[in-house]
Amino acid sequence: MKKYLLAPGPTPIPPAVSGALAAPIMHHRMPEFAELFKGVLEDLKWLMMTKNDVITLAATASGAMDAAFSNFLWKGAKVITVSAGKFGERWSEIAQAYGMDLARLSVEWGKAVTIEQVDQAFKENPDAVAFFVTASETSTGVAHPIAAIGDYLRKNHPDVLFVVDAVTALGIFEIRTDDWGIDILVGGSQKGLMLPPGLAVMSISPKAWEFNKKSDLPRYYFDLAKEAKSHKKGQTAYTAAVSHIMGLRQTLDMFKAEGLDNIFRRFQAIAHGMRQAGRSMGLTLFAPDSPSPSITSYVAPDGLDGQAIVGKLKDRGITIAGGQAHLKGKIFRIGHMGYMDEGDMMVTLLNLEEVLTEMGFAVPAGAGVAGFVQGRAQYLKSH
Numbered sequence: 066m067k068k069y070l071l072a073p074g075p076t077p078i079p080p081a082v083s084g085a086l087a088a089p090i091m092h093h094r095m096p097e098f099a100e101l102f103k104g105v106l107e108d109l110k111w112l113m114m115t116k117n118d119v120i121t122l123a124a125t126a127s128g129a130m131d132a133a134f135s136n137f138l139w140k141g142a143k144v145i146t147v148s149a150g151k152f153g154e155r156w157s158e159i160a161q162a163y164g165m166d167l168a169r170l171s172v173e174w175g176k177a178v179t180i181e182q183v184d185q186a187f188k189e190n191p192d193a194v195a196f197f198v199t200a201s202e203t204s205t206g207v208a209h210p211i212a213a214i215g216d217y218l219r220k221n222h223p224d225v226l227f228v229v230d231a232v233t234a235l236g237i238f239e240i241r242t243d244d245w246g247i248d249i250l251v252g253g254s255q256k257g258l259m260l261p262p263g264l265a266v267m268s269i270s271p272k273a274w275e276f277n278k279k280s281d282l283p284r285y286y287f288d289l290a291k292e293a294k295s296h297k298k299g300q301t302a303y304t305a306a307v308s309h310i311m312g313l314r315q316t317l318d319m320f321k322a323e324g325l326d327n328i329f330r331r332f333q334a335i336a337h338g339m340r341q342a343g344r345s346m347g348l349t350l351f352a353p354d355s356p357s358p359s360i361t362s363y364v365a366p367d368g369l370d371g372q373a374i375v376g377k378l379k380d381r382g383i384t385i386a387g388g389q390a391h392l393k394g395k396i397f398r399i400g401h402m403g404y405m406d407e408g409d410m411m412v413t414l415l416n417l418e419e420v421l422t423e424m425g426f427a428v429p430a431g432a433g434v435a436g437f438v439q440g441r442a443q444y445l446k447s448h
């Protein structure tokens with residue numbers, strides 16, 4: 066059976082990237098690796114839209130999230146985290162693990178944080194030194210207003226450290242790190258970057274390095290100042306994840322050939338298609354107000370178990386994701402990021418139409434696919 070992976074991460078890997086990953090291992094202390102790595106770091110800056118330092122870590126993205134606390138803050142520091150899903154909540158959990166004075170800005174799952182809520186959180190916590198948010202909340206399919214938050218912080222709290230989880234945004238939709246004043250941006254390999262899990266990327270601003278000087282939390286492996294020093298020489302502090310770096314070279318070449326604007330437009334068009342597909346099938350979108358361009362989440366129709374929908378698609382070779390935490394069984398999520406294309410979406414929608422119909426929620430054959438084509442075309446026509 067042909068397999069389709071449409072989960073919001075990990076994502077499928079293009080054959081050219083698989084080829085790069087299978088290349089003979091390079092020694093990480095030799096000049097050929099340093100040359101490769103320096104080029105990768107330069108192009109990562111391009112992808113992250115920044116002139117700031119960029120660091121890679123042999124870890125999943127959560128390792129970089131952890132390092133964003135342990136390298137820049139101190140015990141008892143007042144931090145605000147936007148908790149609007151599983152990954153926003155991860156910021157809160159790490160803050161607690163490091164003994165921060167946590168101000169959790171809780172937002173209903175499925176909704177995006179508003180600037181009014183952000184402003185209120187700062188009014189209640191005028192001593193906050195850092196603000197943590199998720200660009201694309203994978204658990205709900207919501208995109209938070211990162212540009213607007215950056216603008217608000219620049220005008221009102223310019224000394225606050227602005228930290229953004231871009232794990233399901235990087236390489237999928239626009240995150241202007243420098244223009245939006247993002248001090249620390251975190252990404253992971255297994256989403257838009259079209260690589261296996263296991264590599265995290267981060268960008269770190271000069272302001273963040275000032276915080277680093279004041280930070281006294283214990284750290285060893287995730288010592289970013291040490292990593293930055295090694296990176297400047299085209300090295301890593303410990304053994305580099307050489308295969309991931311070779312794969313990333315290939316990915317970045319593909320991104321550069323297509324161009325960032327074209328990539329963003331392509332995924333936005335797919336996302337618009339997936340939303341229209343849902344509406345045309347009679348499904349309710351879980352995050353209609355501020356949907357992420359990388360994930361669409363649908364509410365399971367009344368009386369149907371979201372997990373059963375996921376299971377039935379899995380039986381047909383198609384992997385999507387169910388809901389997490391209290392949303393388990395209530396929603397299901399389809400990823401559109403990385404090496405996923407329009408054809409993958411249409412195959413999934415055709416099968417979804419049949420599965421829903423089988424389960425008693427009748428969908429006219431082709432309704433989802435027609436909606437997809439229409440929604441995508443409409444976006445492309447106007448952008």
Ligand SMILES: Cc1ncc(COP(=O)(O)O)c(C=O)c1O
Nearest residue numbers: 125126127152201203232233253
């Ligand atoms: C938005 C977001 N943040 C953080 C993570 C955690 O990444 P990892 O599992 O690579 O540690 C994920 C993974 O799904 C994610 O989607």
